Amino acid sequence: MIREDFHNLKYEDNINAEVSDSLGKRPYSFFNCCNDELIATVKNIASIISSNFENIVIVGSGGSINSGITYNSISNKYITFFDNIDPDQTLSKINTITYPQNTCVIFISKSGKSEEVLVLYRLITEHYSKHSIATNNNFFVITQEDQNPLFNLAVDNKHTMFTHESDIGGRFSYLSIVGLLVAEISGLDINKIREGAEDAIKRYLKTPFAKNAYCKQLALNMLNKELHANIFMVYNDKLLPFQIWQQQLWAESLGKDNLGSIPVSFSGTRDQHSQLQLYLANPSGKAFSVITCNKFNNKDKNLSEIFNTHAKNVINNLASTGQLLRTLELPELNEYYLGKLMTNMILETLITAEYMQINPFGQGKVEAIKFERLATIQENFT
Secondary structure (H helix, E strand, O other): OOEEEEEOOOOOOOOOOHHHHHHOOOOOHHHHOOOHHHHHHHHHHHHHHHHHOOEEEEEOOOHHHHHHHHHHOOOOOOOEEEOOOOHHHHHHHHOOOOOHHHEEEEEEOOOOOOHHHHHHHHHHHHHHHHOOOOOOOOEEEEEOOOOOHHHHHHHHOOOEEEEOOOOOOHHHHHHOHHHHHHHHHOOOOHHHHHHHHHHHHHHHHHOOHHHHHHHHHHHHHHHOOOOOEEEEEEOOHHHHHHHHHHHHHHHHHHOOOOOOOEEEEEEOOHHHHOOHHHHHHOOOOEEEEEEEEEEOOOOOHHHHHHHHHHHHHHHHHHHOOOOOEEEEEEEEOOHHHHHHHHHHHHHHHHHHHHHHOOOOOOOHHHHHHHHHOHHHHHHHHO
């Protein structure tokens, strides 16, 4: 069980958020998609890929790749991820694909119009051409089936294609083929991820009051312009990709209508020597979450004790500031607890959005920027 404690709650919740009632009816497709059929499909695809290729490359941007990177971070399987198009880093990384004939490349884009993914498709295709390797057997595509540029490229070049669910946004796709395929390829037990997610929902439905009170205070503080930054402090470096996933979830879901708060990543103990001074000396306008892990995969108990002692000391000092503080204590970091942790983050995002009376889905401002580039994308990639 993940132990979750709240400090300095100021508001008592006298009513449940409606999300706790509606969750019992399972209305959210991003929770429901992880069924036996999907699990079997993902396992079959991963088996085919793993048996035919020695190396794996995953290409995506934002929500299409963040959950996969998060899963892979707790595995021992090396996968090359392209999630940016920084010119120097991108070309350097492409040149590390020295055996393209033995390398599988999976392109992920829900809309199929992500310019970054399409640019990387072209660059990696050119790299394969230099080695006289055809891409039809090596490239796989996950996108919507709606005649988008990536879909058309997949059809024209006879790539194996899998359907991205049209009703599941990227940042909520952690239990869909988008996240689970990477997890399965990474050697993780995706049934355990599903079990952790389901148990998180069950626990919330059984005892929603503390979580609702916490989310209500976050919401009211944002509505009153009293919360400017939501600080996530993790004491396990394998959770650093999780922070990136969580930042997108929080920022894109709640950053609307001149509302929201900035999600800030903090890595313990490293950032105790860079950020902590500010948080203790000027804690107002901030909320804190500290995530710790009891068990590490090493035999040096003394090092683990010292590390976790630092976390406890930071928790005690933050609690004394009087600001809102939530702690999450994981018994260990594995598939089950990661699935549970990610579901917990989505639940509180939905609940907080409900108290704020905003729609947590969609990201209109970002889509407007993408639309500005649409003509260029259609000209270059169709």
